[in-house]
Amino acid sequence: MLAEAAPEFGQRVVRELKDIREKYQASAKLMAQYVPLKRWGEPDEIAKAMLYLASEDAAYVTGQTIVVDGGALLPQNGSFMVR
Numbered sequence: 187m188l189a190e191a192a193p194e195f196g197q198r199v200v201r202e203l204k205d206i207r208e209k210y211q212a213s214a215k216l217m218a219q220y221v222p223l224k225r226w227g228e229p230d231e232i233a234k235a236m237l238y239l240a241s242e243d244a245a246y247v248t249g250q251t252i253v254v255d256g257g258a259l260l261p262q263n264g265s266f267m268v269r
Contacts, residue, residue, distance in 0.1 A: 195240070196233040203229035222257035 207214060207226065218226050235254045238244055253259055 193237075196237045199233045199236065200229040203232060220258065221255070222260065225256065227254060227256055 207229070214226055218224060232254050235252050239247065239252065
């Protein structure tokens with residue numbers, strides 16, 4: 187059942203992330219300079235990680251957190267610190 191819902195859920199997430207990106211485009215551009223990859227992730231990049239976890243391919247994956255943030259939260263990044 188979950189596998190059947192995954193594509194529809196993924197498409198919904200992609201649409202919502204695109205809407206958010208357009209609404210906050212100026213702020214997002216400024217913040218992207220602090221992401222090690224120097225860009226925001228595309229909605230489908232984030233949705234693919236979620237779809238993986240919902241798929242049979244992740245049947246043996248338990249108790250994991252997959253951070254899809256282009257390295258923004260890496261401790262060595264330091265962008266989370268107030269300068």
